[in-house]
Structure formats: C-alpha cells, structure tokens
Amino acid sequence: MSKKILRSFYNRDTLEVAQDILGKYIVYNSPSGEISARIVEVEAYIGENDPACHAARGMTSRNEIMFGQAGFSYIYLIYGMYNCLNFVTEKKGFPAALLLRAAEIVDGFEVVVKNNPQKSKSRILSGPGLFCKAFGLTKEHNGLDLTQEILYVESHDNNKVEIIQSERIGISNGKEHLWRFYDKNSQAVSQK
C-alpha cells in the first residue's frame, strides 16, 4: 500500500521532514519511463541564519523557490556540471530545503542506467550529483510541484529505518549543525 505525500507533510519543521522522508519513495515520470527510488540520505538547509544555506544572504533569483511554498522542487547546478535536487520545506517566506543526497533504485533501472552505464545498481544514485544525472533532472525541473504527477514522493507501509544523524558534507561553514540524516542499513549512502 502506497500513497502520495501531500503538501502538509513538507510544510513542517525541516528536521522532522528530513527524518520522516527517509525510507519513502521518490517517483519520477520521465520522458523515457517511470523511475522510482527509496530515499536513504538527505541533508537539511534551513533559513537565513544557516551559513551553508543558499538563502543565507537573502533572496536571489536562484534561490527564490526556497522562500516559496513547501512541496516544490529546488534544483540548481553546482560546479558547472552537476545538478542537485532539493525539496522545499516550511511555510511560505521561510527559506528551507532538504537536499536529496542518495537513494536506492526500485523501478526503472533500465532508464537510469542509460544515463550512467558504468555504475552498479546499488551505487547509481549514491550522491546528489549522481542522483540527478541518473534521473535526468536538470535546472529545467526547478520549481516542480511535488503534489502533481510528474515528480512526487510516496509513503509505503512497513518502512522502518534506522536513522543516523551526522555532520553535513561538502560545506565549509555551518558544520556544527548535525543536519545530515541517512539509513544505517543502506548500501547506497554516499561516501563509501
């Protein structure tokens, strides 16, 4: 039994959403077929007081989606070559988002493997850049409504997850916040 997550799920404290979204399934109706994957790793970026958050220096044209309503996608390009997918959380006017760092492919491996043929099934979504590359997500998918049919998350019954909390990865400021959450038992978590 599965059901699509509604906007009220995202419209809460970001750290609560982070832990609740682990073990849920992200579904993408791509042009070449449906893909779904189990979310196993996320990081939280919260508010203008978080130095690692893109919103730390106020609203710009790049990050304005984070200031908007919860339940939308925020996708940006990093290092000139990799896209990263975030879920916007919290109420309108409060900038916060969850970075999707890793997932386990469930359906649509044959679609995903075309985008990255060298990768094994268990590691093909192990990293934010890899995830977007495999799913075929780019900044063109920025601002999608996650309560619509193209890109959304659904919950499944009986998904118990052992959650580990740790320091965020790849940032130089704001490391004192332990805002990375991942599934202890997953082989797909990034960084080994």
Add this chain to the structure above:
DNA sequence: TGAATGATGCGCT
C-alpha cells in the same frame, strides 16, 4: 587507500 586535481556554469563580491 588516500590525496590532489580537472572539468565547467553561474551567481555573487
């Protein structure tokens, strides 16, 4: 097995 580096777009100082 680990550290260093190159690729490369774009928003900000």
Add this chain to the structure above:
DNA sequence: GCGCATCATTCAT
C-alpha cells in the same frame, strides 16, 4: 574573477 551543497581520474604512498 572567485568559489561553490560534486565526481571521476590520476598520482603518490
């Protein structure tokens, strides 16, 4: 120009 919420490859131990 600089510096990034990265990854794959190369070079050194």
